[in-house]
Structures are given as C-alpha cells and as structure tokens.
Amino acid sequence: MTQDKPVTSLQSITSLWSRQSIGTKFGIAISFIVLVVIAGLTFVTVSREKRTFQDELTGNAEQILNVLAYTLREPLYLSDINELQDIADIVQANDDIVVVKIYSETGTLLIDTTSNIVSFSQAPDVLGVLITQLEIDNQYINDQPDVLVVGRPIMVGRQLIGGLVIEFSTLSLQQNLTEMYQQTFGIAVISIVLAILLSQLFVNRILLPLRELSTVTELFATGDYSHTVRVQSEDEIGQLGTTFNRMASAVQKRDNEQIDQLEKQLVEVQKARDVAERSDQVKSSFLASMSHELRTPLNSIINFSKFLARGMMGEVNEQQQTTLQEISTYSEHLLSLINDVLDMSKIE
DSSP states (O other), rough: TTEEEEEEEEHHHHHHTTTTTHHHHHHHHHHHHHHHHHHHHHHHHHHHHHHHHHHHHHHHHHHHHHHHHHHHHHHHTTOOOHHHHHHHHHHHHHHEEEEEEETTTTTTTEEEETTTOSSSOOOHHHHHHHHHSSSSSOOOOEOOOSSEEEEEEEEEEEEEEEEEEEEEEEEHHHHHHHHHHHHHHHHHHEEEEEEEEHHHHHHHHHHHHHHHHHHHHHHHTTTTTOOOOOOOOOOOHHOOOOHHHHHHHHHHHHHHHHHHHHHHHHHHHHHHHHHHHHHHHHHHHHHHHHHHHHHHHHHEEEHHHHHHHBBHHHBBOOHHHHHHHHHHHHHHHHHHHHHHHHHHHHHH
C-alpha cells in the first residue's frame, strides 16, 4: 500500500496535467523556467556578493589588525594600560568593529572594549592563549555567522609581548543580502507576471488559428467544404492553414467532379432505361403480332387438315389421309414450339 501511494499521486498529477489547456501548460512551464532562472541567478549573485564582501572585509581586517598591532607594541611593552584602553576605544569607534581585545604574552585578557574591567590577575583566556601561540606573522581568522574574528600575536623583534583580537561586524553583509533577496523577490514576481502575459499572448497567437482550424475541420468532416481558414501569418501556423485550404479546395474540386460524373452517368442510365422500355414495348408488340399472325393460321391449318382427313369435306384415299395427318401433326408441333418461344419471351 505504501508503494502504491506515490504511483497513485503521480497518476493523479499526470491526469490533472493532461486535462489542462495548452495555454495553461505553457504558462506554468514558462513560470517554472523563469523561477529556475531567477533562482539560479540569485544564487550565483548572492554567492559572488558574499564572497566579495568577505574578501574585502578580510583584507580590511588584516590591514587594520597589522596597523593596530604595530601601534600597540610600545604601550603593551611598557604595560601602559591607559594608553592601550584609549587606543582600543578609538578603534572601537569604527562602526564595523564590534570588540577589541588585547592580551598579555601569557594569554591573559588586558583590554576588552565590551567591559571596563582591566586586571593582570585574570586566568589566561582560551582565545588569548591560542593567539599568543601563533607563529610570527601568522594570523587567526574565524568567520562566524554575525562577526569576523581576526587576531595575531604582537612581537618586538622575536619577543612575544601580547596578542590582539578584533571582531568585525558582518551585519552590513546581511543587510545587503536581505535587500538583494527582496529585490530578487520583486523581480521574480514582475518577471512571472510578464512571462505569464507574454506566454498568453504567444499562446493565443497560436491557439486562435488552431481553434479556427479545428472548427473548420469539424465542418469539413460533415461534408461542408465551403469554409476556409484565415491565414494571417507566414509562419508554421500560417503554412498549416494554407496547406489545409489547398487540401479542402482539392477535395471540393474532386467531389464536384465526382458529382458531375455521377450526374452524367445518371443521364446515360436514364437514356438506357428509356431505350430498354421502348425495346420492351417493341418486343411486346412483336409478340402480340406473332401470337396473332402465327397461331391463327396454324390453328386453321390444323383444323382443316383434320376435317379433310376425316372426310368431312369429301372422300379422301388412304395416301391423302396419311398426308393430311402428317400435316396436322407437324402443324401441332410447330404450334407447340411457337407457344414455348412466346412463353419464354414473356417470362424474360
């Protein structure tokens, strides 16, 4: 059952997508492409902006760190806490600097601009120990979510006299990124709206001729070839409409030719029918004439020959009687043949 649910969901999405119009599909596709493009461009731009800001901030931090470390060498060597505090306060006045920390050579915190506590008896600070253990000219850099922490040991010659840590604020970067996200969101909304409008215009440019073509095709299927498609462009849609009009014209011409041919054939059939009817009338007249002209004389011959053979018209000898009987027999046979011919003709 668990495996069937994703398949069912996919089928539902596919069925829903298949029921949408071409305009809706095209608008969704364009919007998705615009979102992907804007998201990609935003990611690349934000990454580049963030990397550039971090490089600039790191470069400025290293420069300030080196200058301040050089400035702090003398008061730190002389353990002049007041001058160290004054210098730290001056540096702290920079809006991009969150805190300045100065350590002794043992890693003990001497100056912290976030508090006014100054003491030489504090236990070594973990970060201070880490900074003072760095080699000469090495720097500590730690990029945290809201601050960039940089530090380095302070040397006089090769003698370690303390350490320096400065925390730089990255809020300006966050503000820039927030503004960039807002601008990107606004651009994305405007781009999607424009993309949808342009896609609808483009789709209507395609769909209207296709809908007209579909309507004319339905009429075409019913046998109505009088309608044609309006061709308003020379692109693929226009070429399709032109080709359809040519096909409709060719089909209409062919049907007209077939209709003319059928009408001619009907005329010829009617003529042949008239000829056949006249022939039938002639045959009927012929049969009626034959029936009268042949049967009547034969019947007379048969009857008179019988009368003569019987001696009703006077005495006849034996030879004459035989001849008269033969005449009667052949006449009856001929009459039978004539009747058969006439009967067959009537059946036909």
